[in-house]
Amino acid sequence: MKKIGFLSFGHWSPSPQSGARSASDTLLQSIDLAVAAEELGADGAYFRVHHFARQLASPFPLLAAVGAKTSRIEIGTAVIDMRYENPLYMAEDAGAADVISGGRLQLGISRGSPEQVIDGWRHFGxxxxxxQTDADMGRRHAEVFLDVLRGEGFAKPNPRPMFPNPPGLLRLEPFSEGLRERIWWGAGSNATARWAAQKGMNLQSSTLKDDETGEPFHIQQAKQIEAYREAWKEAGHERAPRVSVSRSIFAIMDDRDRAYFGRSGKDQDQIGFIDENTRAIFGRSYAAEPDALIAELKQDEAVAAADTLLLTVPNQLGVDYNAHVIEAILKHVAPALGWR
Incomplete structure (x- = not known):
């Protein structure tokens, strides 16, 4: 069995062709899509975070709203850029969202990716x-965040507080039991995947990573997953880790699908640079009739290795169409691959 969820970047545009023309459209439709995905039997509703862009940026109000409107589906991020975060304030927000959802939060964090502005985190203080580098800062914020999620007291109480305190040092509230084990790290390299394992975080691997060997994307990603699991074992953690990969997968079921994705032109890996010094490999998209799609996905070593698959969705095409995209995979592709 493989958990299958969707991942939305939450784009909006004033273009007449867009089904999400404002932040309000995107946020409200994100909630509706999570509700629809749960009804279809999907396992997760995940959202990307980008600052200074017409995309989802402040995840916790959305996660809390989704948690209040659903009852079973996992809710999460992929990923939050920790360079921008106050880890203590974030722990309070995450605890609240997790309490509202009944312990269903799966929070993906990372050091971030190329941005809309130069050094955007400086504007956040x-x-x-x-x-140190900005990547070092992001990892340090992550370590502080993980530490406070343990729920141990660290702050000396005021001897004359406004309200009575429990005995001992105080922790952040609300504390949500088990959230620390539901934190994921978005790793772009084998080294950061191993670091995530050492820190006891689950692994998120997206549709791009550092091109470290020149091999096809899915093979490099499968090796990244293997390196992560080896490091997890060496670290001696007691629980089993989780690993997710993201893919753009579209089953061509009708003329509408064919018009949108029948000639996607992205059925091969792409090479590019995510900054001046980092050569990256971008994984291919999949778009075909179900039988062909099943045959192609059987060859994807990273998808086979992961326990969770996140389907990237074109959110500007609207809730109904994206529900159709998810349903097609769940009903016509997943069972033949042994995912359902």
């Missing part, structure tokens, strides 16, 4: 310590 953050800067790397001397001798």
């Amino acid at each position: 953050y800067a790397p310590a001397e001798g």
